[in-house]
Amino acid sequence: MTRNGPIALIFHSLVVLFMLAPLAIVCLVAFTPENTLSLPTRGLSLRWFEAVFRHPDFVQSFWNSLWLALLSATLAVVLAVPAALAITRWEFRGRGFLNALFLSPLIIPHLVLGVAMLRLFALVGATGSFGWLVAAHIVIVTPYVMRLLIAAITGFDRSVEQAAYSLGASEATVFRRVTLPMILPGVTGGWLIAFINSFDELTMSIFITSPSTVTLPVRMYMYATESIDPMMAAVSAIIVGITAVAVLLLDRVYGLDRILVGQH
Amino acid sequence: MSFLELKDITKSYGTLNAVSDVTLSVEKGEFVSLLGPSGCGKTTTLQMIAGFVEPTSGTIRLDGRDITHAKANSRGLGIVFQSYALFPHMTVFDNVSFGLEMQRVPKSDRRPRVEEALELVHLAAYAGRYPRELSGGQRQRVALARAIVIRPPVLLLDEPLSNLDAKLREAMQFELRDIQRKVGTTTVMVTHDQAEAFSISDRVVVMESGRITQIDQPYRIYEHPETEFISRFVGKTNLLPGTVQAVNDRAATVSLGGVPVEIDAGALVRGDTVTLCIRPEKLRLTGTGLGRLPGRVAERYFLGSQWLYHIDGPLGTLMAVTPNDGSAPLDTGEPVGLDWTPSVVRVHRGRLAEAPDPTLEAH
Numbered sequence: 001m002t003r004n005g006p007i008a009l010i011f012h013s014l015v016v017l018f019m020l021a022p023l024a025i026v027c028l029v030a031f032t033p034e035n036t037l038s039l040p041t042r043g044l045s046l047r048w049f050e051a052v053f054r055h056p057d058f059v060q061s062f063w064n065s066l067w068l069a070l071l072s073a074t075l076a077v078v079l080a081v082p083a084a085l086a087i088t089r090w091e092f093r094g095r096g097f098l099n100a101l102f103l104s105p106l107i108i109p110h111l112v113l114g115v116a117m118l119r120l121f122a123l124v125g126a127t128g129s130f131g132w133l134v135a136a137h138i139v140i141v142t143p144y145v146m147r148l149l150i151a152a153i154t155g156f157d158r159s160v161e162q163a164a165y166s167l168g169a170s171e172a173t174v175f176r177r178v179t180l181p182m183i184l185p186g187v188t189g190g191w192l193i194a195f196i197n198s199f200d201e202l203t204m205s206i207f208i209t210s211p212s213t214v215t216l217p218v219r220m221y222m223y224a225t226e227s228i229d230p231m232m233a234a235v236s237a238i239i240v241g242i243t244a245v246a247v248l249l250l251d252r253v254y255g256l257d258r259i260l261v262g263q264h
Numbered sequence: 265m266s267f268l269e270l271k272d273i274t275k276s277y278g279t280l281n282a283v284s285d286v287t288l289s290v291e292k293g294e295f296v297s298l299l300g301p302s303g304c305g306k307t308t309t310l311q312m313i314a315g316f317v318e319p320t321s322g323t324i325r326l327d328g329r330d331i332t333h334a335k336a337n338s339r340g341l342g343i344v345f346q347s348y349a350l351f352p353h354m355t356v357f358d359n360v361s362f363g364l365e366m367q368r369v370p371k372s373d374r375r376p377r378v379e380e381a382l383e384l385v386h387l388a389a390y391a392g393r394y395p396r397e398l399s400g401g402q403r404q405r406v407a408l409a410r411a412i413v414i415r416p417p418v419l420l421l422d423e424p425l426s427n428l429d430a431k432l433r434e435a436m437q438f439e440l441r442d443i444q445r446k447v448g449t450t451t452v453m454v455t456h457d458q459a460e461a462f463s464i465s466d467r468v469v470v471m472e473s474g475r476i477t478q479i480d481q482p483y484r485i486y487e488h489p490e491t492e493f494i495s496r497f498v499g500k501t502n503l504l505p506g507t508v509q510a511v512n513d514r515a516a517t518v519s520l521g522g523v524p525v526e527i528d529a530g531a532l533v534r535g536d537t538v539t540l541c542i543r544p545e546k547l548r549l550t551g552t553g554l555g556r557l558p559g560r561v562a563e564r565y566f567l568g569s570q571w572l573y574h575i576d577g578p579l580g581t582l583m584a585v586t587p588n589d590g591s592a593p594l595d596t597g598e599p600v601g602l603d604w605t606p607s608v609v610r611v612h613r614g615r616l617a618e619a620p621d622p623t624l625e626a627h
Contacts, residue, residue: 166314166315167337181351
C-alpha cells in the first residue's frame with residue numbers, strides 16, 4: 001500500500017469530515033433538551049428518544065421497515081444466486097435479456113417505479129398489501145445483489161467444483177459445501193447493500209405504502225412536512241445507529257474489505 | 265485385459281473433432297503421460313476419463329466396468345488440477361478429509377487416513393493451515409493428498425506441475441513419481457512438458473491434433489520418433505529433407521541438396537522423398553577435414569552442462585550439442601568437421617510439411 005502525502009491526507013480528511021459532519025450534527029441534536037432543532041448546549045437529554053418510542057406510529061413504522069428490509073434483502077438474495085449463476089456460467093437464449101432485466105431497475109427512476117407500482121397494485125387489488133410492498137422492494141434491491149454476485153462468480157475457478165464432484169459429492173453438496181461458501185462475500189455484501197437500500201427507500205414507497213404499511217422513511221417524510229422538531233433528529237440517530245451496528249457486525253464477522261473488494 | 269481402457273474415443277464439438285479415435289490401454293500401477301502441444305486434445309481426453317466431458321463415441325472401461333457414461337462423482341477417481349483447485353474456505357485437513365466424508369467413512373477412521381496422506385506428502389505439520397497460507401508447492405501437495413486419500417483406482421493429473429517454478433518443478437517430478445510408486449496407483453498425467461513426461465512416466469502417449477501419434481517408453485519416443493512432428497516436439501532435432509539416390513543391401517545414399525549422405529537402408533527405394541532427423545547430441549565435432557561434412561561454428565550457447573553450437577555447412581545450419589567436459593569450447597568462426605554414426609539417423613518418409621516451428625520445440 002502506498003502512503004499518502006500530506007496534501008492527499010488533508011484532502012481525504014476534509015472529504016471524510018464533509019461526509020460525517022451532518023451525521024454527527026444530527027446525532028448531537030437528537031440529545032437536545034430544547035423544543036427546537038438545536039445543539040445540546042445546556043446539558044443532554046433523552047426526551048426526544050423517549051418521544052419516538054411513545055409515538056406508536058413511529059414504532060409501527062420502524063417494525064414495518066425492519067421486516068420489509070429483512071424480507072426483501074433475503075428474498076432478493078435467494079432469487080439472485082441462481083440467476084447470477086445461470087447468467088455467468090451458461091450460454092442460453094435470452095441470457096443477455098435476462099441480465100439486462102435484472103439490472104434494469106437501476107436505471108428506472110424510483111418515482112416512475114412508484115407510479116407504475118401504484119397502478120399495478122390497484123389493478124391486482126393489492127393496495128395496502130405488505131407482501132406486494134416486499135415484492136416491489138425486491139425489484140429495486142435485486143440489481144445490487146446481482147452486481148456483487150456476478151462479480152463474485154466471474155472470478156470463480158470451476159475446477160474447485162469439479163474437484164469436489166470428483167471426490168464423490170452430489171451436485172447439491174457441491175453447491176452447499178463449496179460454491180456457496182466461496183461466493184459468500186458476494187452474497188453477504190449483496191444482502192447488506194440490499195438491506196440498507198430497502199431500509200431507507202423513500203421515493204417509491206411513498207406511492208405504495210398504506211396507513212398500515214408505512215415505512216420509517218415515509219413516516220419521517222410525512223411527519224417532517226407538518227412539523228420539524230428534535231424527534232426527527234432522534235429517529236435519524238436511531239437509523240444511523242442501526243446501520244452502523246450492521247456494518248460493524250459485518251466487518252467483525254466477515255471483513256468489510258473482503259466484501260467490498262471481493263477477496264477470499 | 266488392461267486396467268483402464270479407452271477404445272475409439274471421439275469427442276466432437278459441432279464439426280470439430282477435439283479428440284479422434286483415441287485408443288489406449290493402461291496397466292494397473294502404470295504411470296502414463298499424455299504429451300502434446302496445447303489444443304492437441306490431451307486435456308479433453310483426461311476430462312473424459314474423469315467424467316467431466318462425455319465422449320461423442322467410443323467406450324471407457326475401468327477394471328472391466330464400462331464407465332463411459334458414468335457420472336464423475338460415481339467414478340471415484342482422484343484428480344489433481346493445474347490450478348490445484350483446493351477449497352479455499354477449508355483447512356488443509358478438511359480439504360483432504362472432504363473425499364472421505366463424501367464416501368461416508370466414519371469420523372474415527374478419517375483422521376488417521378488424512379494424517380497418513382499428509383505424512384506422505386510431507387505436510388503433516390500443516391493440517392491446520394488454510395490454502396492461502398501455503399506456497400505453490402505445498403498447495404500442490406495438498407491437492408495430491410486430497411486425491412490419493414480416497415484410494416482411487418486411477419489418479420488423474422492435469423498439468424500438475426506447470427504452475428511451479430523450474431527448480432521446484434524438477435524436485436516435485438521426482439517426488440510425484442516416488443509417491444506414485446509407494447501408493448502404486450495407476451496414474452494418467454497430462455503435460456506439454458516433454459522433460460516432465462519423460463522423467464517420470466512408464467509410457468508416454470504423444471498426441472497431435474486430437475489423435476495419438478505414438479505410444480512408447482520415453483527412451484523409445486526420443487530415439488525412435490515415428491513422425492517428424494514428434495521428433496520436433498520432443499527435444500531438439502536437425503531435420504534434413506532429401507531424396508534417396510541409391511540403395512544396396514545394407515545402406516542407402518540420400519542426396520541432401522546435392523550432398524550425398526549414407527544411412528541404414530531400411531525399406532527405402534530409389535527416388536523416395538525422405539526427411540532425415542539427427543539429434544544434436546548425436547553429432548560429433550571433429551577436426552577440420554575429418555568426419556562426413558565440413559562446417560564452421562556460427563554461434564555457440566552455454567547451457568551449463570552442455571555447449572550448443574550452430575554449425576554452418578553444406579546442409580545449412582545444424583545444431584550440435586557437446587558435453588561440457590571442462591575442455592575449452594570452440595570459438596565462433598572456427599572450422600570443424602561433423603561426424604555421426606549412420607545408425608543414429610532417423611528417416612521419415614515425405615517432405616517437411618512446413619519449416620520447423622521453434623515454438624513447438626521443447627522448453
